Amino acid sequence: MSDPNDQIVLAHGGGGELTQRLIAERFLPRLGNPLLDPLGDSALLELPPGRLAFTTDSHVVQPIEFPGGDIGRLAVCGTVNDLAVMGAVPRALSLAVILEEGLPLSLLDRVIDSIAAAASEAGVNIVTGDTKVVEHQRGDGLIITTAGVGELRGGVRLDLGRVAPGDAVIVTGRIAEHGLAVMCAREGLGLQTQLRSDVAPVNGLIDRLYAAGVDLKFMRDPTRGGLAGVLADLCQATRMTVCVEERAIPMTGIARHTAELLGLDPLLVANEGKVVVVVPPEDADRALAACREHPLGKHAAVVGHVLEAQPPLVELVTRSGGRRLVQRPYGEELPRIC
Amino acid sequence: MIQPTRSPLAERICRLAERVGEARIMEVCGTHTVSLFRSGVKSLMPAGVRLISGPGCPVCVTSQGYIDAACEIAGRPDVTVCTYGDMVRVPGATGSLERRRAEGGRIVVVYSARDAVRHAREHPDRQVVFLAVGFETTAPASAAAVMEAHAQGLDNFTLLMGHKLVMPALNAILSAGDVPLDGFLLPGHVSVVIGMEPYRPIVERFGKPCVVAGFEAEQLLAAIAHLLEQIADGRPRLENAYGVAVRPEGNPAARACIAEVFEPADTVWRAMGTIPVSGLALRPPYRRFDALKRFGLAIGPDYDPPGCKCGEVIQGKAVPTDCGLFASRCTPATPIGPCMVSSEGTCAAWYKYGHTNA
Amino acid sequence: MCLAVPGKIIEVREGDGPVSRVGTVDFQGTRVEVGLSFTPQAGVGDWVLVHAGFALNVLDETEAAETWKYLQEAELVDEIPGELSP
Numbered sequence: 001m002s003d004p005n006d007q008i009v010l011a012h013g014g015g016g017e018l019t020q021r022l023i024a025e026r027f028l029p030r031l032g033n034p035l036l037d038p039l040g041d042s043a044l045l046e047l048p049p050g051r052l053a054f055t056t057d058s059h060v061v062q063p064i065e066f067p068g069g070d071i072g073r074l075a076v077c078g079t080v081n082d083l084a085v086m087g088a089v090p091r092a093l094s095l096a097v098i099l100e101e102g103l104p105l106s107l108l109d110r111v112i113d114s115i116a117a118a119a120s121e122a123g124v125n126i127v128t129g130d131t132k133v134v135e136h137q138r139g140d141g142l143i144i145t146t147a148g149v150g151e152l153r154g155g156v157r158l159d160l161g162r163v164a165p166g167d168a169v170i171v172t173g174r175i176a177e178h179g180l181a182v183m184c185a186r187e188g189l190g191l192q193t194q195l196r197s198d199v200a201p202v203n204g205l206i207d208r209l210y211a212a213g214v215d216l217k218f219m220r221d222p223t224r225g226g227l228a229g230v231l232a233d234l235c236q237a238t239r240m241t242v243c244v245e246e247r248a249i250p251m252t253g254i255a256r257h258t259a260e261l262l263g264l265d266p267l268l269v270a271n272e273g274k275v276v277v278v279v280p281p282e283d284a285d286r287a288l289a290a291c292r293e294h295p296l297g298k299h300a301a302v303v304g305h306v307l308e309a310q311p312p313l314v315e316l317v318t319r320s321g322g323r324r325l326v327q328r329p330y331g332e333e334l335p336r337i338c
Numbered sequence: 339m340i341q342p343t344r345s346p347l348a349e350r351i352c353r354l355a356e357r358v359g360e361a362r363i364m365e366v367c368g369t370h371t372v373s374l375f376r377s378g379v380k381s382l383m384p385a386g387v388r389l390i391s392g393p394g395c396p397v398c399v400t401s402q403g404y405i406d407a408a409c410e411i412a413g414r415p416d417v418t419v420c421t422y423g424d425m426v427r428v429p430g431a432t433g434s435l436e437r438r439r440a441e442g443g444r445i446v447v448v449y450s451a452r453d454a455v456r457h458a459r460e461h462p463d464r465q466v467v468f469l470a471v472g473f474e475t476t477a478p479a480s481a482a483a484v485m486e487a488h489a490q491g492l493d494n495f496t497l498l499m500g501h502k503l504v505m506p507a508l509n510a511i512l513s514a515g516d517v518p519l520d521g522f523l524l525p526g527h528v529s530v531v532i533g534m535e536p537y538r539p540i541v542e543r544f545g546k547p548c549v550v551a552g553f554e555a556e557q558l559l560a561a562i563a564h565l566l567e568q569i570a571d572g573r574p575r576l577e578n579a580y581g582v583a584v585r586p587e588g589n590p591a592a593r594a595c596i597a598e599v600f601e602p603a604d605t606v607w608r609a610m611g612t613i614p615v616s617g618l619a620l621r622p623p624y625r626r627f628d629a630l631k632r633f634g635l636a637i638g639p640d641y642d643p644p645g646c647k648c649g650e651v652i653q654g655k656a657v658p659t660d661c662g663l664f665a666s667r668c669t670p671a672t673p674i675g676p677c678m679v680s681s682e683g684t685c686a687a688w689y690k691y692g693h694t695n696a
Numbered sequence: 697m698c699l700a701v702p703g704k705i706i707e708v709r710e711g712d713g714p715v716s717r718v719g720t721v722d723f724q725g726t727r728v729e730v731g732l733s734f735t736p737q738a739g740v741g742d743w744v745l746v747h748a749g750f751a752l753n754v755l756d757e758t759e760a761a762e763t764w765k766y767l768q769e770a771e772l773v774d775e776i777p778g779e780l781s782p
Contacts, residue, residue, distance in 0.1 A: 184726060190450070190452075190453055191726055192728075193727070253724050253768075254724045254726060257701070257766060260699070260701050260766070261701045261703075261726060261746075263423075316378070317378070318377050319377070319555065319765075320345055320348075320377050320555030320559070321348065322348075322379050322380070322381040324375055324376060324377075324378045330669070330671040331670075334423025334426055335447060336681055336682075336699070337422045337423075337449075337748045422748070450731075450748050450750070452729075452731055452749045472748075475698035475700070476698060476748055478750060482731055482734075482750065486713065486715050486716070489713040489715070527747060527752070530753055554763060582763045583700075583745050585753070589752055589753055591733065591735070591736060595715070595733065595734065
């Protein structure tokens with residue numbers, strides 16, 4: 001029968017001895033900090049006056065661990081990045097975990113370690129949390145919900161209304177790695193890859209951009225929906241054309257080749273450690289230099305520009321010098337043979 | 339503004355187009371359709387050169403009856419359906435495989451027929467049905483999967499046969515003669531298997547220029563230039579512009595594997611009806627791998643979703659914008675016909691990569 | 697109709713069945729087990745064109761690199777991002 005010493009059992013969620021031990025022996029030693037340690041019903045935060053950014057995300061991913069990351073790293077980075085692209089400095093995160101009966105505790109330990117490492121990289125603490133247990137086959141193994149608050153920095157002028165013709169569109173690094181790495185790791189496809197998910201907290205990179213005094217008009221992280229999704233959003237919201245050059249889009253040969261193998265368009269594939277940034281043309285070089293100072297921004301590039309052309313479209317100039325439109329993806333991208 | 343450099347091949351195509359005036363070229367293969375859009379080659383075509391999509395998207399030519407049978411099988415509690423990702427969202431009479439999955443059906447997306455055999459071996463308590471669709475490129479993989487399952491004595495693995503052959507469909511289109519065509523861009527990867535000879539009748543009997551093409555932008559441009567040269571000279575030939583991959587004799591080992599497991603059979607194509615010996619059926623020693631037989635099913639009649647012009651689109655008789663449903667009620671998010679579902683369907687390609695450049 | 701992608705064979709395993717010849721094919725860092733029964737002549741180091749998990753023919757390496765330009769964009773493994781991952 002189930003051994004509570006090596007896997008999650010329903011009693012871990014019962015609120016009794018096992019629940020307490022789960023938290024005291026597994027979560028607190030890895031995530032502990034003065035705000036979390038009292039285990040109060042709420043964390044009490046001291047924040048300076050001003051505007052706060054507040055966001056939440058739920059995370060499910062199969063497999064739970066994939067090349068370059070796992071669901072824990074994904075959860076922390078997802079929330080940190082959602083705060084950071086709004087110009088906020090992440091200050092505190094919450095962590096709610098739904099555990100499925102039978103989940104190996106060794107796997108849970110690795111995920112919590114990974115949460116701790118990602119939070120430390122991002123310079124933010126987990127200040128409150130919750131755990132629940134669901135019956136076998138009712139919980140996808142492990143589901144994580146994170147929420148985060150961040151302090152909006154002074155002088156943030158992110159405003160789609162300020163985007164103007166001539167503005168440069170920058171991508172802070174090589175695209176498509178997260179989605180491809182996860183897909184390769186999925187059961188049934190029989191692929192092994194050296195590609196690794198790019199999942200990472202981008203707040204440090206964005207700090208560099210602000211520190212360099214770059215006039216940031218728009219930022220978004222191209223997660224689900226990929227680069228195409230963000231460009232489509234930008235075009236739709238500004239009613240201006242976005243013209244990007246295929247050749248300029250940073251991508252490794254391995255990502256491009258793997259996308260070909262699976263029949264996927266890399267522009268539609270998810271990223272978890274990249275930002276799409278729009279800046280005035282005169283700030284483009286400074287923005288690139290600022291990005292390249294940071295390990296996550298070494299391959300940053302101007303991929304295109306905002307144009308006045310009507311009707312508003314996302315247009316891609318291809319390697320062969322042709323043109324095509326880029327559309328928002330419409331759902332789950334599946335590997336295909338034709 | 340980014341000023342692209344126009345390739346010399348594109349310039350050559352423009353000069354040839356001035357000589358020929360109007361040229362209607364059918365790209366038979368759906369992967370060509372997607373590549374032409376994705377690479378921007380379509381946007382480089384001068385006004386007179388029209389590229390018309392042909393019956394080469396396996397999902398699009400699959401009859402509704404087949405989709406319905408697949409969905410029916412997927413609804414059974416002891417069955418796992420293994421499929422290429424292409425088939426998952428095609429709507430049948432009572433919803434797609436995606437819908438069956440939402441209702442608790444077990445649908446596994448595989449990269450290869452080999453993965454389906456492995457799945458059957460690892461799950462002896464389940465009946466594993468592989469959706470065997472695709473043309474001559476894909477059929478060898480299905481045949482090898484059957485041979486592997488046979489050698490391993492698997493009794494929980496079957497195929498739902500939906501394979502199609504290219505030449506019978508092209509013959510049907512040419513014989514009907516109701517689509518004016520000046521030349522054919524022939525499928526590169528089908529030709530890797532079947533070689534060059536099967537296309538000979540298109541040149542000799544129907545007098546149409548033929549060029550086998552690869553899939554990269556430069557290869558497509560080169561093949562189109564060859565076709566226009568043939569059209570301009572008025573001397574139809576069978577040319578291979580994909581010599582890096584296609585040998586004249588094709589791949590005899592792959593064809594032998596097909597011949598060992600399958601035999602030619604009449605099959606139903608969407609909207610084109612039954613075309614004689616245009617598909618594949620399991621040969622008698624392998625019939626126990628037939629899913630229809632295993633589950634006592636038959637493929638029902640073909641029908642078009644109301645108002646849908648996919649049937650005409652796959653025969654080159656209509657373009658997506660001729661259809662009243664295109665981009666209004668029928669979009670990739672709410673597809674009505676298969677040409678909008680399949681990533682290489684003509685309607686999906688027009689929608690996704692912008693029909694404004696078509 | 698049919699996507700097919702070039703890759704390099706890095707391992708071959710002969711079996712005793714009619715279709716049991718398989719190998720590992722490397723696509724610049726993503727590896728797939730591929731059926732080699734249709735390319736009985738292909739060996740380690742050969743480039744093959746792969747469709748749906750089966751090699752369909754053997755390619756000339758130089759021609760392959762010229763045809764599929766992205767093959768020339770290969771990075772060394774240690775350049776592949778992920779250095780920040782735990």
